[in-house]
Amino acid sequence: MAKLSLRSDWQQYQTTTFDELMLDKGKPRDHAANIVKFFSSLSEEETIQYRSAADLAMKEMGVTFTVYSEEEGSIDRVWPFDIIPRIIPQSEWRQTELGLQQRVQALNLFIDDLYGEQKIIKDKIFPAELLAKSKNFRKECIGIKPAHGTWAHICGSDLVRDSDGTVYVLEDNLRVPSGVSYMLENRSILKRIFPDLFDQSSVFPVNDYPSQLFDMLASLSPRPADNPEVVVLTPGVYNSAYFEHSYLAQQMGCELVEGRDLVVLDDDCVYMRTMEGHKRVDVIYRRIDDLFLDPEAFLPDSMLGVPGIMRAWKNGNVALANAPGAGVADDKVVYAFVPDMIKYYLGEEMLLPNVPTYLCMRDSDRKYVLENLEKLVVKPANESGGYGMMIGPAASKKELATFAALIQKDPRNYIAQPTLNISTAPTLVDNMAEARHVDLRPFILSGKQTNVTMGGLTRVALRKGSLVVNSSQGGGSKDTWIVAD
DSSP states (O other), X not given: OOOOOTTSOSTTOOOSSOBSSBOGGGOBOGGGHHHHHHHHTOOHHHHHHHHHHHHHHHHHTTOEEEEEETTTEEEEEEOOEEEEEEEEEHHHHHHHHHHHHHHHHHHHHHHHHHTTTOHXXXXXXXXXXXXXXXXXXXXXXXXXXXXXXXXXXXXXXXXXXXXXXXXXXXXXEOSSOOOHHHHHHHHHHHHHHOHHHHHHSOBOOOTTHHHHHHHHHHTTOSSOOXXXXXXXXXXXXXXXXXXXXXXXXXXXXXEEEOGGGEEEOTTSOEEEEETTEEEXXXXXXXXXXXXXXXXXXXXXXXXXXXXXXXXXXXTTSSEEESOTTGGGGOOTTGGGGHHHHIIIIIOOOOSSOBOOOEETTSHHHHHHHHHSGGGEEEEESSOOTTTTOEEGGGOOHHHHHHHHHHHHHOGGGEEEEEOOOOOEEEEEETTEEEEEEEEEEOEEEESSSEEEOSSOEEEEEOSTTOXXXXXXXXXXXXXXXXXXX
């Protein structure tokens, strides 16, 4: 992939796949023409100044994430941010938005069914043995009916575009999806350093997300009131997403609490400890995994959760978002059945396709995967953050042999997908623009109604040729602009 000066006419820009801003021979896509013109007009000195301004803003605002390593332990790093935005036309986004709404509706119906009558299993659409071996199915949730029948109130579905321009859903994140604060901060910083560029471009806003999130959470309150008490429950300052927890609490005007700040009293209601005494809590936006949420119901030695909180939820005295047990659908094997869910629950064809997926639990699929490991991406069912996966074309013989053994030992725990040549976008590398692979995580809020962010968090594989965009694996991010056609 060739480098170019931002002062050039972009004729040298090259990519091996679909590019989000550029066509062949350096010609910009119609919806990106203004952006390309602006950045191609910058001198090297101006480019350095803008980039430094963005980095300084990130540091001043404390926008960080935590990386863990065996050698250095946990390290807080400034969020890596690229100043060239990703551009998506509004007409294309409308179709994506409809597809995401359809998908989340079906997923919520599926979760509700699994903890209820399990009709989808009785009708032999979803295999009973998959549920029996699910690591995230919580028997403690059977029979519970959360408000509006919604379990996954905040969903982050990862999207990728293949070399032919097709947009696929790569995976769904339904447990405690993160990244929305970085989407908001990316926008804030780019508006600060490029105010004139925003004035010239019809960019749809994303800064209404905190108010939409609060309204959705408030709609779950078990007590009809104008001002329900909503709190954000965090594991604490050492969690990798703590910046996001504190940021969202601040933006919503809610209390940020840890487990020790809450108590369940004899009336099976949740209360917050305050200087004035106990104050009842109506809705908890929890950023703690299921198993640490309540030592009475799950891990008895958990110091992060609140004893009795599941009891309060079951009795309808508090709302939890996302609901415990929602992670049963946050499984890369379950992912393969989403097209069937959409047909079964909604009677519709899927609007946003899945990536073709091989289930290693099936004999024929497993045989194909083992014979073609060097061509495929192999993923464990419940890992996240890019951990535990293998990209076949980049794997060594030792890695291929290791994964072959893992698949044969526990077929249910692995899927495989073709290695997509996912889309690229111009990204600053040493103050020059180079093509780097990107994905997109929009956020979908589900309560009384469903809202999709106007865009999402574009993640960038900053390492040349890499397909792994996760920040923990060396990735960065871009602001995502949905622009009027």
